[in-house]
Amino acid sequence: MALVPVADLLVQAEKGGYAVGAFNANNMEIVQAIMEAARLEKAPVIMQASQGAIQYAGLDFITGMVKIAAGDEDIPVALHLDHGTSFEQVIRCIRGGFTSVMYDGSKLPLEENIAITKKVIEIARAVGVSVEAELGKIGGTEDNVSVDEREAMFTDPEEARYxxxxxxxxxxxxxxGTAHGQYKGEPRLDFDRxxxxxxxxxIPIVLHGSSGVPDDQIRKAISLGVRKVNIDTNIREAFVGKMREExxxxxREIDPRKILGPAREAAVEIIREKIRLFGSAGRI
Known part of the structure; x- marks a missing residue:
């Protein structure tokens, strides 16, 4: 099946009152795991690549793996750039075949963030690509995108409206109240905000840094309008944990398939759990 924009998936999620899982595609085995979980759960899915993943694997390899995986199944799949912090990176991904991009100008002054986001939208919309933006700073670390936890600031609702x-x-x-990476304590989301x-x-709200957030808080966030939930750390934990176990x-094992195969299966299971939690299972 051809890749679809994230916006198309979120329209359906809005109608159904659920969220679509956005899972980071860091290597071939994880791409396969995301696709297998989506197939087993009959769920739409977003495969997203961070700037770090693109630097590691290469833009063409990321795009190629996701397109091959999506082409094998009759499942709606979007390929999304996660945390694109430069206009040039966003444009490269659009040209490379991504169906959705995130321009993250959250570190910039508001008007500069707006100006660049508008430029991204103008180009993306012309070729049917959807756009996600960010306001406020999310604590923790995700690849090369870091924010000191003491400087992390919540999104201002009026600023979001504007x-x-x-x-x-x-x-x-x-x-x-979420954070990238592993939590040092239990997160407490600001549901009133x-x-x-x-x-x-x-509009559809996106929840970043969702690995480690208790299930009941995820469900409540979805009930309040979150339609895309990002998960990366939980997949890494399951994948690498199983590798260590093997x-x-x-x-003395030297066959990577005997190590990465079980790791892939562990990733499938955690992704299936998240899909069910988000309410997107059985939606296709």
């Missing part, structure tokens, strides 16, 4: 009115962006990532942002913007069984 930003959406000025840009017409398809979806908005907001800072309401989320509800206000949703009320004022009336190597511990046989330290």
């Amino acid at each position: 930003f959406v009115e000025q840009t017409g962006v398809d979806s908005l990532a907001v800072a309401i 989320l509800a206000k942002i949703r009320q004022l913007t009336n 190597l511990a069984k046989n330290e």
Whole structure:
């Protein structure tokens, strides 16, 4: 099946009151795991690549793997750039075949963020690519995108309203208490802030840094308008944890397939759990 824009998936998620999982495609085995989980759960899915993943694997390899995986199944799949922090990176991904991009200008002054986001949208819309933006700073670290936790700032609802009115962006990532990477304590999401942002913007909200957020908080966030939920760390934990387990069984093993195969299966299981949690299972 041909790749689809994230915006198309979020329209259906809005109608159904669920969220679509956005899972980071860091290597071939994880791409295969995302696709297998989506097939087993009969769910739409977003495969996303960060700037770090693109630097590691190469833009053509990422795009090629996802296109091959999606082509094998009758499942709606979007290929999304996660945290594109430069206009040039976003344009390269659009030219490379991505069906959705995130321009992350959250570190910039508001008006500069708006100006560049509008430029991205103008180009992306002309070729049917959807656009996600971000307001507020999400703590923790994700590949090369870092924000000191002490400087992490929540999204201002009125600023979000103004930003959406000025840009017409398809979806908005907001800072309401999540963090990239592994949590040092239990997160507490600001649901009042989320509800206000949703009320004022009336567009699909994106939740970044969702690995480690308790299930009940994820469900409540979805009930308040979150339609895309990003998961990366939980997949890495399951994948690498299983690799370590397999190597511990046989330290002399040199066949990578015997290590990466079980790791891929562990990734399938955690992704299936997330798909069910988000309410997107059985939606196709």
